[in-house]
Amino acid sequence: MTRVNRRQFSTLLGAGAASLSLPYYARAQAKPRVVVIGGGAGGATAARYIAKDSEGAIDVTLIDDSETFTTCFFSNLYLGGFRDFGSITHGYDKLQSDYGITKVTGMATGVDRGAKTVTMADGATIPYDRLVVSPGIDLIWDSIEGYSEEAAQIAPHAWKAGPQTQLLKEKLDAVSNGQQIVMVAPPNPYRCPPGPYERISMMAHVLKSKGVDAKIIVLDPKEKFSKQGLFQEGWEKHYPGMVEWYGPDVHGGIKSVDVAAGTVETDLDTFKGDLLNIIPAQKAGMIAAAAGLTDDSGFCPIDATSMRSTVDENIFVIGDASIAGAMPKSGFSANSQAKVAAMNIRGELISSKVFPAKYSNTCWSLIETDDGVKVGAQYAPSEGKIASTSSFISQTGEDAAVRKATYEESIGWYAGITADMFG
Amino acid sequence: MPTRTTVRMTVFSMLLAAGMGVATATSPAPANAQQMANAQQTAAEPDPAGERLFRACKSCHEVGANAKHKVGPHLDGVIGRIAGSLEDFRYSKAMRAAGEGGLAWSEENLHAYLAKPRDFIPGNRMSYRGMASAEDRTTLITWLANVSAAAPAENPVSEQTSAIPGFSEALLEVEGDPEYGEYLAGECVTCHQPTGHVEGIPSIVGLPRDYFIRSLFEYKNNIRSNEVMKLRVGNLSNEEIAALAAYFGSLEPQ
Ligand SMILES: Cc1cc2nc3c(=O)[nH]c(=O)nc-3n(C[C@H](O)[C@H](O)[C@H](O)COP(=O)(O)OP(=O)(O)OC[C@H]3O[C@@H](n4cnc5c(N)ncnc54)[C@H](O)[C@@H]3O)c2cc1C
Numbered sequence: 001m002t003r004v005n006r007r008q009f010s011t012l013l014g015a016g017a018a019s020l021s022l023p024y025y026a027r028a029q030a031k032p033r034v035v036v037i038g039g040g041a042g043g044a045t046a047a048r049y050i051a052k053d054s055e056g057a058i059d060v061t062l063i064d065d066s067e068t069f070t071t072c073f074f075s076n077l078y079l080g081g082f083r084d085f086g087s088i089t090h091g092y093d094k095l096q097s098d099y100g101i102t103k104v105t106g107m108a109t110g111v112d113r114g115a116k117t118v119t120m121a122d123g124a125t126i127p128y129d130r131l132v133v134s135p136g137i138d139l140i141w142d143s144i145e146g147y148s149e150e151a152a153q154i155a156p157h158a159w160k161a162g163p164q165t166q167l168l169k170e171k172l173d174a175v176s177n178g179q180q181i182v183m184v185a186p187p188n189p190y191r192c193p194p195g196p197y198e199r200i201s202m203m204a205h206v207l208k209s210k211g212v213d214a215k216i217i218v219l220d221p222k223e224k225f226s227k228q229g230l231f232q233e234g235w236e237k238h239y240p241g242m243v244e245w246y247g248p249d250v251h252g253g254i255k256s257v258d259v260a261a262g263t264v265e266t267d268l269d270t271f272k273g274d275l276l277n278i279i280p281a282q283k284a285g286m287i288a289a290a291a292g293l294t295d296d297s298g299f300c301p302i303d304a305t306s307m308r309s310t311v312d313e314n315i316f317v318i319g320d321a322s323i324a325g326a327m328p329k330s331g332f333s334a335n336s337q338a339k340v341a342a343m344n345i346r347g348e349l350i351s352s353k354v355f356p357a358k359y360s361n362t363c364w365s366l367i368e369t370d371d372g373v374k375v376g377a378q379y380a381p382s383e384g385k386i387a388s389t390s391s392f393i394s395q396t397g398e399d400a401a402v403r404k405a406t407y408e409e410s411i412g413w414y415a416g417i418t419a420d421m422f423g
Numbered sequence: 424m425p426t427r428t429t430v431r432m433t434v435f436s437m438l439l440a441a442g443m444g445v446a447t448a449t450s451p452a453p454a455n456a457q458q459m460a461n462a463q464q465t466a467a468e469p470d471p472a473g474e475r476l477f478r479a480c481k482s483c484h485e486v487g488a489n490a491k492h493k494v495g496p497h498l499d500g501v502i503g504r505i506a507g508s509l510e511d512f513r514y515s516k517a518m519r520a521a522g523e524g525g526l527a528w529s530e531e532n533l534h535a536y537l538a539k540p541r542d543f544i545p546g547n548r549m550s551y552r553g554m555a556s557a558e559d560r561t562t563l564i565t566w567l568a569n570v571s572a573a574a575p576a577e578n579p580v581s582e583q584t585s586a587i588p589g590f591s592e593a594l595l596e597v598e599g600d601p602e603y604g605e606y607l608a609g610e611c612v613t614c615h616q617p618t619g620h621v622e623g624i625p626s627i628v629g630l631p632r633d634y635f636i637r638s639l640f641e642y643k644n645n646i647r648s649n650e651v652m653k654l655r656v657g658n659l660s661n662e663e664i665a666a667l668a669a670y671f672g673s674l675e676p677q
Contacts, residue, residue, distance in 0.1 A: 049609070332613065339609040355606045362651055376654055390657050392650045401478040408552065409614075409651065412623030416614045 031059045032349040035118055035128035037108045037287055039064030039092060041071070042134030042319030042334035044421040049342035051099040057350045061102045061126060062095065063118065069422075070161040072192065073331045074414055077366060079158075079169050080202030081209075088161070094423035111291035113312050130345045133293060133300070133309075134319040134334065135285025136160070137191050140298075143281035144184065145256035155259040155276035158199075159191070171275045172206055177213045182264055182273030184254055185220040189299070190282045191320045191329040193226035194375070198365035199277070201231065204239040205368055217271055218245040219254055219264060226328075227365060227375055233396045234367035284321035291315070299323045304381035305357050307341040316341040324359075325386030327379055333361045335417055357381055364410035370400070372407030473566020476559055479551070482649070483625075486571050493647070494625050495549060502568045504528050506544075513631050517546030533564050550621045590640040595633050597665040604670025607663055610655065617674055628674045635668045 036047045039062050047062040070089045077083040095101040104126065110119040111133075117125040139157060141148050147155070158168040175181060181203060185196045200216055207214050224247070225231075235243045252267025257278055264271045264278075283289075283298030293300045293309050300317040301310045304325060309315040318341050319334030327333045340357045347354035362376030377391035394406065477486070483494035490497035496512040506526040507518035521544050526532060536543045537560050539553045554560050608617070611627070619628035627635065639659065642652040659667070 053605075335613055336610065339606075343606060353602055353606075355603060358607075358610065360610050360655065362654075374651065376651055378654060378658065390654060392654050394650075399478075401481070404479070405482055408550070408623040410623070412550065412621075413614050415620070415622040416612065416616050416624065419616050419618070419620070420613055 031057065032129045033059045033061070033127060034130045034132065034345060034349070035061045035063065035126055036132040036134065037063050037118065038134035038136060038285065038319070039066075039069055039103070040134060040136055040319065040334070041073075041331035041417070041421060042136075042338045043132065044069065044092070044095065045335045045338035046132045046134065046316075046318060046342050046345075047101050048095055048099055048421065048423060049339055050345060051095075051101050053342070053352070054346055054350055056100060058346065059102075060100070061104060061128075062092065063104045063106065063108050063120070063126070064092070065105065065107045066162075067091070067105055070165065071331065071414075071418065072159070072161040072195070073417075075158070075161045075165045076195065076198045076202045078165060079172060079199065080205045080366070082202075082366065082369075085166065090418055090422045092422065098423050108287050109290065111287070111315075113291065113315070116314060129314070129349060131315045132338075132341060132345070133288055133291065133315060133317045133321060134338070135287045135321055137282040137284065137320045137329070138286050140281040140283055143187075144254065144278060146259070147257050147278050147280055151257070151259040152278070155257065155262075155278045157279050158277065159186070159195075159279050159282070168277060172203055175207065175212060175214050175275055179212075179214045179274035180272065181214065181216045181275045181277065182271050183216065183218045183277040184257065184264060184279060185218055185222065185225070186279040187221040187281050189297075189329065190279070192363070193328050193330075194231075194363055194365045196220075196279060197225060197227065197231045198367075200243055200245075201234060201239075201365070201367045204235065204242050207242065208239055214242075214274075216243045217273070218243065219251055219266060219271065220245060220247050221254055223247050223249065226363075227373060227393065229396050230373045230394055231365075231367065234371060234373075238368040238371070282320075284317075288317065288321045293317055293321075295323075297323065304384055304386045306344040307337050307357075308344065316345065325379070326377070326388040327359060327361055327386055328363065330361055330363050331417060332363065332413075333359070335420060336360050359386060362413070364406065364413065366407060366410070370404040370407050372403055372410055374406050374410070469569050470562060470566050473562050473569075476554070476563040477566065479554065483549075483551070486567065498567060499571050501528050501571050502530065502533075513629075513634060515546060515548040515626075517544055518548065521547070530564050530568065533567075534560050537563070548621055548626055550623055550625050552623075587637065587640045587646060588644050590637065590644075594640075594661055594665075595636055597661055599662070599665030599667065599669030601666065601669040601673050603663070604666035604668070607659075607667050608670050611667070611671075614651070619674075627671055630671065632668050632672050635671060636664055639664050639667075 034050050036043045043062060047060050050058055051060045068089050068091050074083055074088050078085055078088055092103045096103050107121040108118050109121050111131065112119065117127045118131065119125050139159065152164065156164045156168040158164040183196065183200060200218060203216055250268060255265045255267065257264045257276065259276060262273050262276060264273065264276065284294055284300055288294050288300050293311050293315065295301050300322050302308060302317050302322045302324065303310055307316045307318050307322065309317050318337040320329040322337065324333065324337060336359045340359065343354055346352045357380065359379040362374055364372055364374045366372050373394035375393040377388045379386050380389050484498050485491055485493060486498040490499045492512050496509050504527065506522035506528060507514040508522050537554050540547060540549045540551050614624050615627045617628060619626045638647065639656050641647040642649065642656040
């Protein structure tokens with residue numbers, strides 16, 4: 001259901017209709033229009049940067065299906081009790097009041113690339129000169145037999161933040177002595193490579209701090225995972241004996257899940273969990289495929305120097321939905337890519353300066369109170385791909401002061417990136 | 424069409440309005456009088472526990488012989504120092520105002536400040552969340568009083584430029600392109616808020632130009648060790664550093 005403020009909506013339609021019927025010279029003078037699909041890490045940043053830096057010369061419309069945005073980043077800290085839900089939920093008010101962005105609340109269901117319009121679920125169409133697509137991911141429900149959107153009401157994925165995250169927290173807080181949590185980790189590529197393992201840490205933190213004697217079993221389709229050495233060292237140190245991680249060489253393959261029975265079947269054995277957290281395989285948000293922007297991988301190929309879709313020159317794809325070479329799918333990456341796309345779009349529409357693309361990422365993870373770790377890299381286009389130019393990762397055995405400083409840095413980053421997205 | 428306001432103006436006036444006032448009548452978590460007394464008596468022997476607690480400060484402060492300014496001012500002779508009073512350190516307005524308003528670093532005031540830096544002096548630039556335990560604060564302050572009194576810096580130099588490879592005074596003269604700086608800054612503002620708001624990461628808005636450039640060279644050359652900064656600065660050219668300095672220098676400090 002699309003909820004558009006009536007005044008905004010008629011302005012929108014009015015603007016669209018008028019520009020079609022006006023003579024050429026008048027049309028040429030009309031402000032160029034940028035539409036952004038998805039008001040998350042990529043989309044909100046792109047909309048804000050285009051509006052901010054063009055100082056009113058470009059008309060920006062931001063489409064998101066929700067009135068507020070709950071960040072996946074720091075949602076694990078919410079599970080761990082380090083953050084409340086309100087503190088990871090943000091509104092679009094400032095983007096509208098301070099930056100003049102038009103926010104349209106509703107689901108975009110299609111893109112007519114010939115007519116250059118976005119179609120909304122309620123049938124409304126929104127015209128664009130340039131389109132930014134940042135819809136994040138959709139889950140591939142049938143990548144695990146027995147899992148589905150309904151099953152997620154019992155065995156949450158919580159890989160899109162919101163009610164799913166709250167459901168998982170409720171269930172986590174209810175785990176009691178002698179019970180067991182089973183997580184099925186996702187196969188590559190997925191958003192936030194260290195995310196599942198930070199989540200395990202936060203689950204263990206909750207159990208430990210309440211003195212609940214319970215186990216966490218992780219069934220992973222991958223042979224290794226991000227920051228593995230750091231996480232395993234941390235689990236050993238803070239939660240000895242609590243976390244058991246099984247890669248494919250142990251479980252032999254994840255076959256199916258039965259959420260009613262609370263079981264996950266693998267080649268090795270059937271695992272029983274009082275709480276199941278199932279994170280399935282992922283693909284670009286549905287609108288990307290609907291617009292014909294995806295390739296066989298389910299994600300969108302882009303030009304590494306600009307984030308422009310290789311399929312359509314008027315469309316830029318950023319964030320999780322894009323195939324961004326060596327960059328991981330993260331909020332930091334999406335924010336960084338948004339700035340490159342925004343600069344290129346401004347350059348094309350209002351001839352502002354365009355500088356060579358540079359990208360960066362850092363992902364922090366919290367293992368236990370004041371024990372933060374990080375991994376980061378810089379990227380630049382190279383031979384048609386986004387390639388890493390330098391990188392670092394926290395070391396095992398670092399002293400407590402360094403880990404605490406790392407955690408505090410992540411708090412600073414969260415405040416910074418959300419201000420950078422929402423004003 | 425919605426009207427577009429000049430955003431920066433709005434943000435800044437809000438910041439200005441948002442009270443740079445100094446909490447005056449803050450009552451420090453009452454430090455145990457006996458502990459304070461003990462503190463005075465044992466001032467001869469630096470307590471290793473104090474040194475351990477100082478690790479929380481070390482990434483930003485130096486103390487002892489030849490202590491220099493880092494992210495924060497050196498702490499030699501800090502007990503009794505008027506807040507925000509070192510000539511060659513760029514304090515926040517809030518810190519300077521506190522000193523001008525009569526705040527000096529007695530042990531008692533340090534107690535209150537270190538417990539909750541942001542509550543004690545709203546708007547000050549120290550991004551340290553605070554030390555919760557009053558006992559730890561006492562141990563640290565005692566140690567600090569001891570060490571800082573033992574070695575007052577004769578001639579506090581903020582940086583020794585000759586020690587930084589690749590850095591020369593001439594670099595400070597390179598003209599930066601603020602427009603390029605603004606683009607490059609896109610990468611920085613994910614962590615350093617352009618409003619100067621501080622939360623866990625120091626503000627870089629309104630830093631003196633030479634301090635700004637020097638600190639980037641210090642990350643580049645491993646004199647400062649923070650990994651995220653070393654990564655960001657590692658392959659910046661001199662022109663890019665100058666451009667960033669020009670851009671951040673054009674923003675209004677808090
Ligand atoms: C548990 C977890 C922890 C994470 N932790 C971190 C972290 O610490 N650091 C980090 O950098 N990243 C982290 N991430 C990853 C980060 O959340 C994503 O990579 C990032 O949000 C991607 O940005 P995006 O713009 O591509 O998509 P999103 O931020 O997901 O935004 C997409 C938005 O578009 C909306 N939308 C989609 N399709 C449509 C449509 N057709 N019509 C209208 N609206 C639509 C969606 O509802 C959503 O609001 C984490 C992720 C998870 C799951």
